[in-house]
Amino acid sequence: MIVSTSLRGLLRRRSRSALALAGIAVSAALLLDMTMLASGLTQSFGELTAAQGYALRVTPKGTLPFDSEAGIRAAAAVAGRLRRVEGVRAVAPVLGAQLYAVRGDSVGEPLFTVGVDPAAQMLYLLVEGREPRAGEVVVSQPLAQAYGLGPGSVLPLATELDLSLGRPRQSHPARVSGVGDFLYDFAGQRSLAAPLADVQRLTRRPDQVSLFAVAAAPGVGDDVLARRLERALPELSVYSTRELMRAMDQRLLYFRQLATILGSVALVVCALLVATIVTIGVRERFGELATLRALGVARRRLLLGVMAEGVALAGVGCLLGLPFGLWMAERLDRILLSFPGIPAKLSFFVFNPPRVAFALAVVIVTGALAGLLPGWQAVRTPLGRALREEAE
Amino acid sequence: MPTILALPLLLALAQPAAPLPPPLPGLLVERRLAERAGLGVGDTLYVRALAGAAAARPFVVEGVFEREADPNRISRNELEVRLHLPDLEALRPTPDRVDRFAVVLADGGGDAPRAAAFARWVEQLAFGTRAYGSAELAEGASTTFKVVSRFHRAIGLVTVLAAGIFLLCVMIIRVDERRRDLGMLRLLGVGRGSVFRAIVLEAVAIATLGSAAGAGLGIGVARLVNLYYARVYDTTLRFALLTPRIVLLAALLGLVLGVAAGVLAALRVVHVPPQRLGER
Numbered sequence: 001m002i003v004s005t006s007l008r009g010l011l012r013r014r015s016r017s018a019l020a021l022a023g024i025a026v027s028a029a030l031l032l033d034m035t036m037l038a039s040g041l042t043q044s045f046g047e048l049t050a051a052q053g054y055a056l057r058v059t060p061k062g063t064l065p066f067d068s069e070a071g072i073r074a075a076a077a078v079a080g081r082l083r084r085v086e087g088v089r090a091v092a093p094v095l096g097a098q099l100y101a102v103r104g105d106s107v108g109e110p111l112f113t114v115g116v117d118p119a120a121q122m123l124y125l126l127v128e129g130r131e132p133r134a135g136e137v138v139v140s141q142p143l144a145q146a147y148g149l150g151p152g153s154v155l156p157l158a159t160e161l162d163l164s165l166g167r168p169r170q171s172h173p174a175r176v177s178g179v180g181d182f183l184y185d186f187a188g189q190r191s192l193a194a195p196l197a198d199v200q201r202l203t204r205r206p207d208q209v210s211l212f213a214v215a216a217a218p219g220v221g222d223d224v225l226a227r228r229l230e231r232a233l234p235e236l237s238v239y240s241t242r243e244l245m246r247a248m249d250q251r252l253l254y255f256r257q258l259a260t261i262l263g264s265v266a267l268v269v270c271a272l273l274v275a276t277i278v279t280i281g282v283r284e285r286f287g288e289l290a291t292l293r294a295l296g297v298a299r300r301r302l303l304l305g306v307m308a309e310g311v312a313l314a315g316v317g318c319l320l321g322l323p324f325g326l327w328m329a330e331r332l333d334r335i336l337l338s339f340p341g342i343p344a345k346l347s348f349f350v351f352n353p354p355r356v357a358f359a360l361a362v363v364i365v366t367g368a369l370a371g372l373l374p375g376w377q378a379v380r381t382p383l384g385r386a387l388r389e390e391a392e
Numbered sequence: 393m394p395t396i397l398a399l400p401l402l403l404a405l406a407q408p409a410a411p412l413p414p415p416l417p418g419l420l421v422e423r424r425l426a427e428r429a430g431l432g433v434g435d436t437l438y439v440r441a442l443a444g445a446a447a448a449r450p451f452v453v454e455g456v457f458e459r460e461a462d463p464n465r466i467s468r469n470e471l472e473v474r475l476h477l478p479d480l481e482a483l484r485p486t487p488d489r490v491d492r493f494a495v496v497l498a499d500g501g502g503d504a505p506r507a508a509a510f511a512r513w514v515e516q517l518a519f520g521t522r523a524y525g526s527a528e529l530a531e532g533a534s535t536t537f538k539v540v541s542r543f544h545r546a547i548g549l550v551t552v553l554a555a556g557i558f559l560l561c562v563m564i565i566r567v568d569e570r571r572r573d574l575g576m577l578r579l580l581g582v583g584r585g586s587v588f589r590a591i592v593l594e595a596v597a598i599a600t601l602g603s604a605a606g607a608g609l610g611i612g613v614a615r616l617v618n619l620y621y622a623r624v625y626d627t628t629l630r631f632a633l634l635t636p637r638i639v640l641l642a643a644l645l646g647l648v649l650g651v652a653a654g655v656l657a658a659l660r661v662v663h664v665p666p667q668r669l670g671e672r
Contacts, residue, residue: 011566015564015660016561016564016565019557019560019561019564020561022557023554023557023558024559026553026554026557027554029550030551030554031571060442061442062442063442068442069442070441070442072465089670147635160510196583253624262540262547265551265614266554269554269555269558272558273558276565277561277565280565280569328546328550331546332543332546332547335539335542335543335546336539336543338539338542339535339536339539340535
């Protein structure tokens with residue numbers, strides 16, 4: 001009864017309750033977004049890294065994947081050693097390079113090129129056509145659109161330019177075997193994949209790769225396998241998805257901290273709003289509360305009623321803030337994904353239900369606590385003074 | 393005494409000249425690396441390139457430098473050494489190759505059209521190269537910060553929205569609390585306009601005080617942020633900068649929000665007949 005009386009009080013003061021709800025909704029939305037941002041990119045990156053089951057990366061000692069021009073030499077032998085490690089399901093070699101598209105006598109733009117083993121690769125998903133054989137390439141969708149390429153088309157490629165003549169030193173025609181959805185490309189990136197041996201030959205890096213992606217056998221944990229690989233190949237660096245995510249986290253420290261700061265500010269604003277509204281409400285109902293106490297209603301029940309106001313405001317505010325927060329996250333994600341070089345398939349804001357539930361629970365608890373202080377003051381005031389003040 | 397000192401020198405001159413080992417090439421070490429690795433001027437450091445199979449070569453530390461505060465490199469924040477170009481080329485598998493050239497034009501190269509003309513000339517001369525003027529380069533390099541700036545602006549808009557709602561809420565509560573007083577004033581002959589102005593002025597005062605307190609808090613937070621990140625990244629970069637323009641913008645926003653909240657709150661009472669303002 002006391003709780004419903006308190007809640008009816010909120011309905012009586014409609015405009016101010018509506019405004020408070022709007023304010024709490026905005027704060028809750030901001031907190032929700034910051035919660036999604038704090039772990040979103042790392043989680044999204046982790047999911048992308050583990051795509052197609054290749055959750056481990058083996059790179060030259062001390063470097064992150066594609067962090068430098070360093071390569072792994074004697075790649076075939078290293079691949080053999082990797083495959084012999086217990087718990088390895090598949091090994092995918094990758095060699096990164098830059099080739100140029102040739103148009104007529106002149107050279108076009110540089111294209112990011114990867115040399116892969118078409119039977120074991122994790123960089124693209126075929127959209128059209130088939131995996132490349134010797135002398136063939138799979139092109140990314142933006143490249144296919146820009147150059148009007150499809151399976152069967154021929155794309156002349158060059159590795160070096162003659163700076164004075166503006167011509168390729170040598171042109172290598174490559175037949176397009178398929179069009180792929182390149183998982184790690186940024187929006188609109190024009191790239192291609194070719195058999196590893198072709199890229200090694202064109203770039204004059206025989207038996208060399210930039211990295212290996214390794215997939216664990218069913219039932220073998222990534223971290224366990226990473227430790228085994230490190231023991232087997234101490235001259236190389238091995239990263240599990242978790243370690244790559246940690247490295248990513250380190251580079252995105254700024255965003256995580258910004259999210260924490262803004263989330264805290266949102267929580268403070270929310271607490272201030274609830275406290276203001278509940279304080280005013282309690283002051284207005286000071287006499288009503290004193291009368292109820294005089295009639296024998298326990299302080300605890302009255303306090304519960306006041307706290308219920310805070311919880312109701314925060315709870316409804318959260319419900320309203322949830323869709324607003326999701327809408328805002330989509331907009332903010334679009335802004336942040338325009339960072340140069342960020343894979344288009346990543347997301348800065350990831351809806352993680354347990355984390356989101358925790359954030360909203362924090363808002364509701366904050367609402368309850370914000371109502372506690374004015375409620376406590378109201379029920380602690382000596383009854384005689386409270387009744388006299390109201391009469392005056 | 394002079395005789396004794398002169399003797400070894402003479403002996404040395406008299407001996408046949410032994411072939412001296414070639415002096416070690418020198419390098420500069422970044423201050424952070426010097427501190428972490430305990431390096432000082434005169435120490436020998438073995439360096440090899442990650443790319444390539446060349447063995448590590450010894451270098452003498454000739455100096456310690458402080459890296460310029462470059463926001464573009466803060467996320468990777470790698471430690472640096474600086475070598476003479478031929479020494480670095482000798483370590484790498486690709487000789488006679490550079491990433492870029494920096495060019496200073498004679499006779500005041502700051503002239504943008506002349507720099508642009510020079511850039512086009514270079515591009516025609518050396519096909520496949522791109523030449524950038526310093527402004528163009530800064531524009532390209534600042535893409536990341538433009539994105540961050542857009543993100544901050546979006547967050548700022550949401551914050552302004554929350555602040556506006558909060559202010560309006562406070563004003564409505566304050567006006568509601570004083571409905572009886574306002575009704576009394578109106579019955580005593582105080583005009584609607586005066587009541588309206590009083591409420592708006594009160595809202596502006598609250599917004600102004602809030603803005604001033606916010607600016608003070610902003611200065612404090614900016615200092616804390618800079619101190620914190622200076623420690624995290626060991627850099628002289630300033631991450632938060634509170635300029636007079638930002639303070640002015642915040643004050644103006646506060647003023648606009650104050651006026652808007654005051655007007656909306658005042659409209660709730662000025663159109664109500666004074667005798668009804670006393671009703672509960």
